Amino acid sequence: MSPTQWDLPVELCCRPMAFVTLTGLDVVYNAVHRAVWDAFCANRRADRVPISFKVLPGDHEYPKCRPKRTSYEWYIPKGILKTGWMNKHLNLVPALVVVFYELDWDEPQWKEKQSECATRVEIVRQSLQGRNTKVAVVLIQKKTPLPPGEDVIASERAAALCNACELSGKSLFVLPHTDHLVGYIIRLENAFYEHAQTYYYTEIRRVKSHKEFLNKTTHQLLFVRHQFKIAFFSELKQDTQNALKNYRTAYNLVHELRAHETNILEIKTMAGFINYKICRLCFQHNTPLDAIAQFRKHIDLCKKKTGSAELSFEHAAWMSKQFQAFGDLFDEAIKLGLTAIQTQNPGFYYQQAAYYAQERKQLAKSLCNHEASVMYPNPDPLETQTGVLDFYGQRSWRQGILSFDLSDPEKEKVGVLAIQLKERNVAHSEVIITLLSNAVAQFKKYKCPRMKSHLMVQMGEEYYYAKDYTKALKLLDYVMCDYRSEGWWTLLTSILTTALKCSYLMAQLKDYITYSLELLGRASTLKDDQKSRIEKNLINVLMNESPDPEPDCDIFAVKTAQKLWADRISLAGSNIFTIGAQDFVPFVQCKAKFHAPSFHVDVPVEFDIYLKADCPHPIRFSKLCVSFNNQEYNQFCVIEEASKANEVLENLTQGKMCLVPGKTRKLLFKFVAKTEDVGKKIEITSVDLALGNETGRCVVLNWQGGGGDAASSQEALQAARSFKRRPKLPDNEVHWDSIIIQASTMIISRVPNISVHLRHEPPALTNEMYCLVVTVQSHEKTQIRDVKLTAGLKPGQDANLTQKTHVTLHGTELCDESYPALLTDIPVGDLHPGEQLEKMLYVRCGTVGSRMFLVYVSYLINTTTEGKEIVCKCHKDETVTIETVFPFDVAVKFVSTKFEHLERVYADIPFLLMTDLLSASPWALTIVSSELQLAPSMTTVDQLESQVDNVVLQTGESASECFCLRCPSLGNVEGGVATGHYIISWKRTSAMENVPVIRTVITLPHVIVENIPLHVNADLPSFGRVRESLPVKYHLQNKTDFVQDVEISVEPSDAFMFSGLKQIRLRILPGTEQEMLYNFYPLMAGYQQLPSLNINLLRFPNFTNQLLRRFIPTSIFVKPQGRLMDDTSIAAA
C-alpha cells in the first residue's frame, strides 16, 4: 500500500476518450509514416474529435477475451470493480484497429499486394478474437485520386480488396500522401470516430444484455459493476448525459449493497469513485449546484460508515480525500469559467478536508501508538502476488472473499497491525498543511480575510506539531496583529500561547520575551496562575537563567530546548532587547503628560510619566528614560537605580522603581527649557522602560510618543464615553483611565513687564506725514537691554497697502516710494527700571481706508530659574487701526461770465473756472497756497493769483476761487480739451513748523469747446436810472470765414423807450466786427427786461436767440429817479 493509497486512480480522473490503434505504420524509419502519425498527434485541440491514438505493430497481442459465459447461475462475483478494468478499456482494448498499407490503384503487382494486405488484416483479426473491435484499412497512396466514379480501375480494385479482406466498403479508406495531409487526416479520424462510437454502442448493448441473467441475491455486486461499465462506455462514446444517468443509478445501487465491516471500504471506495464521476460530469454540464447537492448527499450517506474502529483513521483519510477531490473539481471548474461566491467556494472543501486530515492524525495517534518493539509482520500481509489488488477497496489478505465472517482472525489481526504501522509513518502534518494552504489561497480569492487568518493559525499550529517551529512562529506572528487590532483577546491569547511554546522550544530570546510581556498584559485572558508562571519565567530569563518549560510540550523537544537555553546563557552576545510597545499589548502601560500645553521659558517644564503594571506580581524596573525631539533634554529625564540583578523581585513594595500590579505609579520630571526653544514645540518622542539590567538580560520597552500600545486608543475612547463615576482615591493617586496623554508642549517667551502706549490724532489724512508717538516704559525690576522697536504696517494685510504706506522716523521731509512700510528692529538702547522713552514715528498713507499698524517692542533681560541664570527675550506688541481720509473735497465748475452754468465753452469767448475746496478733515487745515497750472490750450484772461493763501479751514468750511479763462479755437477735439491742474499746498494747522507742506494736485476736468458763427457782446452800464439815457453798444463779431448776412431787430419793451435801428439787415465781413448803438430810455424802476435783440443769420439757421442770450444781458437793474429828493421828502415827512 503506497502512501497515496487514498488518491483517486488516474484512469478515473482523466477524461475518457475513444481508443484507436494504428498498425502498419513505421514511424521510426519511414518519413511518410512519420508525417501521418504526426498529423494524428499534433494540435489535438478541442475542435478535433476526442480519440486517443496509439501506434502498435500489426501483430500486437491484445488482451485476451475471456470466453463468454452462457449462464450466470453459478457465477458469484468476487468484488465490485476490477482494478484493471478502466485502464483496459482506455489504453489496451481498442474500439478500432486501423491497418495502414501502401498501395496505389495502378500497382503493377496488384495481386500480391492485395493478398499481403488481406493477411495483415487477418493477423489483426486473430489477435482480437472474441472482441467486437472494428478493423479498418487505410491505403497510403502516392497519387492524388480522381473524383469518385471516374477511375474505373480504382472502384474495381477497391471492391476486390474489400472482398479479400472481408471488409465492408465503409472500412476502406484511401490516404493520398499529398499537400493536404492534415485535411485528409481530419476526415479520416472523423470516420474512425464514427466506427468507435458504434463499437462502444455495441459494448453498452452487450453489457445491458447480461442484466437479464442476474438475480438480486447473489449478483448484487454485478448490478453495480454493470451499471458502472455502461456509464463508463457511455463516457467513452462521449454520451455524457447517459453516462451521468447511469452513474447516478450505479451510485444508488452501491448504497443498496449490504454493508459490513469487511466490505465497507470497498463500498466506500466505489461510492467515492462514482460520486467523483457524477460531480465531474455535473461541473462539465455547467450545473454546479447539482454537483454540490450530489456531494452533500454523498457525504451525508457516507459520514457514518466508519468501518472498523481499529482502522477508523482510514475513514477520516477517505473523507478528507473526498473533500479534497471535490475541492479540486470545483477549482478546475472555476478555472474553466465558473464563478464561485464567498460562501460557496473550493476553500470550504479544502478546509473540511484539512479537518478530516486532522481527525485522521488524532485517530492515528491514538490507534497507532504501538511500542517500538512491535515489529512489522513478516510476510507482509499487504503484499499481493501481482503487487496490486484485484478489486478496488478490498483487503489484500482476503481478496475476493465475500463472506462477512472472518475466516482467519489471526490473519486479520496481522493485517490491521500492518496498516496501523504503515499509518504511523504518514506525514500527517504535511498533508494537513497542504490542504490548509490550498484553502488559504481560495479564501484569499473570495474576500474572507478572517477565514484566511483562522486557517493560517491552524497551519501555524500544525507546523508546531510537526516541530517546524520557525515556520509556525512566522505564520502565527503574521496573523497575530489581525486578532489584536480587532480585539479578539481570547483568540489572541490562544495564538500567543502557542507562539510562546514555539519560541521556548527554539530558545528565541526576543520572541520569548515579547510573547511573555503580552501574555502577562491586560489583553491576555490567561488565568492568574498561568500568568504567575510566565512572570516567573520572564524574570528568570532576565536574570540570565533558563525558564521552565512550557506545559504540554513534546518531551524530546523540551530536552533539546533546555540545551539551547543553556547555550544561550554561556553566549556573551548582545543581551539588550528593545521592543516597540505600539505593536502589541505589553503588561506595563505608560502615559506621559505635560502639566500644561505651554510653558513660559522662565518656568521649569514639568511632566508626569504614569506607569501601570498588569502582571500578577510586583515588578521592578531598572531604568526609565524619556527622549525628546530636542535631545538635549534627554539627560534630565532619566531615572536609574543601581540594583543588583537578584533584587528584581526583592524589596518589592519600596522605591519608586517598583510597580505594584493595578496601581498607577506617577513619576515627576522637571527641566528648564532652552531659550533657543522659545516658540518651538517640545515633544516626547519616546519613553523607554528597562526591565532587568545589563549584567543579565535587559528588555527595553519602547513607547513611541507619549505612551500607548496597540489597545490603548480604543480604551481611551471607551473611557471618554463612559459616564461611570469613579470611586474616590487618595489625593496622590489617579485613575488610569482619566489620564489623557499629552506628549507635547509649547515653550513660549517670558511675560513682558513693560508698557507700550501710542499717542496720535486720528484719522490720518491722505499723503500727510501722520505722527505716531510711541511711549515705552519699563516696569522690570532690573535693567532691560537691547530694547528694539519694530513699527509700521502690520504684515499680512492687503499687498496694495504695503505699496501705499511708508513709515519713517524723520518727520521733517516727505517720504517717497523708497521708504518701507515696516521699520524693523530700531535699536532704542537700554532702559532702567521705571524709565520711559518716547519715539516719534511718521506714517504716510497714499490711499484712504483703514490700516492696522503694529508696534512691537522686544528686549533682553537676565533672570534666574531653578538656580540657573538665563537670558530671556521678552516682547510686547500693540496694534492700532488707523483710518485714512481725504483732507478736503475739491469741486470744479465752468460758468459763463454771467455765472451761468456751462455744459461747454465757446471758442475765444471768456468763461470762468470756479474751484470749491471743502474741508473734510476733523482737524483744522491751513491752505498754504494754491496754484492753477493751465494746460497749453488754455489762456488766462487776467492774472492767476491765488485767492486762498493762508486760509484756515475748520471742518465743513470751504474755500472757493474763481479764474477767468479763455480757450482759443482748436477745431473739433474729441472728448474735450484739457484744462490743467489745480495744486493745493496745505498742512494741519496744529502741525509743527518743520513739518513739510503737502502739495495735493488735482487734475481739472476736460471741457468741450464749441465754435460759434457770430459772437455778440454788449457794452452797457451796470445799472440804469429812470428817465436817464442808457447807451447800449452791441458788438457783433463774425467768427467765420464767410461774409454773413445778418438780420437784426429789436423788440419793443414796456419798460424802455429806445432809439436806434429797430430792424436792419447788414453784412459783416469775415473776422470783422459791427457795432450797433442803441439808446435805451428806462421808464420803470426795478429789475427790468431789456428790449430783446433778435439776430437772424441767414447762413446758420441753427443760430438761435437762445444761444445769443448766453452772451448778452437780457435785463438790467433800473434805479428809481431822484433818490436824493426822495430822501428829503421822507425827512420832511
Place this chain on the structure above:
Amino acid sequence: MPLISSLWEAKANRSFEYSCLRPAWGRGSCVTSGGSRDVARAGPPKMAVCIAVIAKNYPLYIRSTPTENELKFHYMVHTSLDVVDEKISAMGKALLDQRELYLGLLYRTEDYKVYGYITNSKVKFVMMVDSSNTALRDNEICSMFRKLHNSYTDVMCNPFYNPGDRIQSRAFDNMVTSMMIQVC
C-alpha cells in the same frame, strides 16, 4: 453621545416592533410579529449552540454551550464576520436604511449553521445552530434574533452601560441561556 445612540437604538427597535403590523415590514423572510410573539410566549426553542454580540469588529459578548470547545466557536464567530461584511457592502448605502435586519444564513459547515443579524447601529448578532437541527427554520431564527435585539436594547438603555463595553448584564445572560441548548 452615548445617551443619544442608546436612545436611538431603543427607538429604532420599538418602531421595528410596532411597524411589524404594517405590511411594509412584512416582506422578506421575517414575517409578521404575531407569529413570532406566540413562539416567544410558548417558550423559545432552545437550540443555539453559540450566541455572540459584536460591535464593529470586537466581541461584546460570546456564549457557547459545550464550553470545552470554546475557542473553536470564537474562531467561527470571527470568521463569519467576513460574510457579514460582504453582505453589508453588497447592500450599498441607499438600501442600508430600509434593509432587513436579519441577514439570514451566513454560512454552513459540516457541523454548524451560522446566522447573522445586524442592528441599526451596526452591532452584529451571530448565532450558531447545529447543522443536523432541521426543525429550526428562518422564521424561528429570526424571532430569536429579535428577542435578542430587545434584550440588547434593554442593556443599551441602562444609563450605566457604556456602549462598546463588554456586556455583563445578568438579564441579558439569562435571556441567552434560555436560547441555548442545555447540556445535561
